[in-house]
Amino acid sequence: xxxxxxxxxxxxxxxxxxxxxxxxxxxxxxxxxxxxxxxxxxxxxxxxxxxxxxxxxxxxxxxxxxxxxxxxxxxxxxxxxxxxxxxxxxxxxxxxxxxxxxxxxxxxxxxxxxxxxxxxxxxxxxxxxxxxxxxxxxxxxxxxxxxxxxxxxxxxxxxxxxxxxxxxxxxxxxxxxxxxxxxxxxxxxxxxxxxxxxxxxxxxxxxxxxxxxxxxxxxxxxxxxxxxxxxxxxxxxxxxxxxxxxxxxxxxxxxxxxxxxx
Numbered sequence: 168x169x170x171x172x173x174x175x176x177x178x179x180x181x182x183x184x185x186x187x188x189x190x191x192x193x194x195x196x197x198x199x200x201x202x203x204x205x206x207x208x209x210x211x212x213x214x215x216x217x218x219x220x221x222x223x224x225x226x227x228x229x230x231x232x233x234x235x236x237x238x239x240x241x242x243x244x245x246x247x248x249x250x251x252x253x254x255x256x257x258x259x260x261x262x263x264x265x266x267x268x269x270x271x272x273x274x275x276x277x278x279x280x281x282x283x284x285x286x287x288x289x290x291x292x293x294x295x296x297x298x299x300x301x302x303x304x305x306x307x308x309x310x311x312x313x314x315x316x317x318x319x320x321x322x323x324x325x326x327x328x329x330x331x332x333x334x335x336x337x338x339x340x341x342x343x344x345x346x347x348x349x350x351x352x353x354x355x356x357x358x359x360x361x362x363x364x365x366x367x368x369x370x371x372x373x374x375x376x377x378x379x380x381x382x383x384x385x386x387x388x389x390x391x392x393x394x395x396x397x398x399x400x401x402x403x404x405x406x407x408x409x410x411x412x413x414x415x416x417x418x419x420x421x422x423x424x425x426x427x428x429x
Contacts, residue, residue, distance in 0.1 A: 322376065339360070
C-alpha cells in the first residue's frame with residue numbers, strides 16, 4: 168500500500184485449457200520475460216511513496232477460518248480512506264492509472280500504453296503488508312471490454328527482481344503462480360482452469376503461508392499449493408495486470424491480513 172511498482176513484461180501467448188459457455192477457447196496472456204535486462208530498466212521508481220500514518224485494524228468485522236489464533240494486522244472494507252491509500256492519478260511511459268475509494272471499493276483504472284506493438288503487458292502492485300508467515304484474503308472484480316487482464320497477490324517480494332505472484336483471470340476462469348528469481352521468471356504453477364472461479368464476477372483469493380508452504384484458495388475452495396526453496400523477501404501486495412493497449416477497471420473489497428503473534 169505504501170509502495171507502488173510498475174513493470175513492463177514480455178508476454179507469452181498461450182491457449183487456456185478452460186472454456187466459457189458458448190465459447191471453445193480463449194487466448195490469455197501470461198507475463199513472461201527472458202532476462203532482467205528485458206524488464207527492469209523500465210521500472211518507474213518515481214511511483215514509490217511511503218504512507219505517513221499507520222494502518223488501522225480497529226472495528227474489523229471481517230473473518231477467516233484459517234489460523235484463528237493469529238491476530239489481525241490489517242483490515243479494510245474501503246468504506247472510507249482511513250488507511251490513507253494514495254488516491255489520485257499516475258501517468259508515465261508505460262501506463263496511466265487512477266486509484267480511488269468509491270462506493271465501498273478500492274478502485275484502480277489501469278491503461279497499458281502501446282510501446283512495443285502490443286507485445287507486452289504492465290503489472291502494477293500496491294504494498295499492503297510485510298510478513299514471512301501470513302493469511303491474506305481479498306475480493307476482486309474486473310470490468311473491461313478486453314480479455315487480457317488479471318489480478319492477484321504478490322508475496323515474498325524483496326525487489327522488482329525477486330517476488331512471487333498468485334494471479335487470477337475471471338475472463339477465462341484461470342489462475343497461475345509466477346515467481347521471479349534474480350529477474351528470471353518461472354511458473355511453479357502454470358495457467359490452469361478451475362471451476363471455483365466465477366466468470367466475469369467478483370472472486371475471493373486467499374493465501375495461507377507458513378514456514379515456506381503456501382496454500383491457495385479461490386472462493387473458499389482449495390485449488391493448489393506450493394513450497395518455496397527460499398524466501399527472498401517478505402513484502403505483500405495487491406497486483407493488477409493488463410496488456411498493452413488495453414484498459415481495465417479493478418475493484419477490490421474486504422482485505423484482511425493475519426500474521427503470527429510475536
